[in-house]
Amino acid sequence: MVGVHARPDSPAWAKSGGWRTRIFSYSLTLTMGAIFLLSWLVQSIAGRVSYNEERLARRQDPVSYLDYLGNADFWSRTLQNWQSEFLAVGSMAVLAIYLRQRGSPESKPVGAPHESTGIEG
Known part of the structure; x- marks a missing residue:
């Protein structure tokens, strides 16, 4: 067909x-992969901002983006982000209808x- x-x-x-x-x-794989990568990027940027705010409050130097990607705080936030699970399942159900x-x-x-x-x- x-x-x-x-x-x-x-x-x-x-x-x-x-x-x-x-x-x-x-299209379904491409769209879901793009959503995954984009949400990971946004989470990493927001997490770095929050992490650096905490460091500055303790009078420590901020970390660069690449240093933050190797930091335990980034991986902890990423792996414990349960909202992304609900977004992934919900979007998969909706997008599978059209893609x-x-x-x-x-x-x-x-x-x-x-x-x-x-x-x-």
């Missing part, structure tokens, strides 16, 4: 072929229309 096999009601990127269909075929992952039993076939549900891939 991709390229020449796509139906008239299939998404446009499933019909176009080439790099656009390839991106659409793995596709070729060969995944959890998502619709790449060429299936957005309106279809319960189609085996």
Whole structure:
């Protein structure tokens, strides 16, 4: 159901072929990976600001961003961030409705229309 096999009601990127269909075929993985990396980046920046505020309050020198990435405080905050778990599960459920992952039993076939549900891939 991709390229020449796509139906008239299939998404446009499933019909176009080439790099656009390839991106659409793995859009769920690409989107979830980007969300993961972006949330990790934002958490690391905010964590460094907070960590340096605590250090300055104790009259210690602030640490650089790269030094903070190797610091136990960063890893503790990262590994104990339970809110990210809820965000990941919730966004996976919502995004799996619209995005596709070729060969995944959890998502619709790449060429299936957005309106279809319960189609085996």
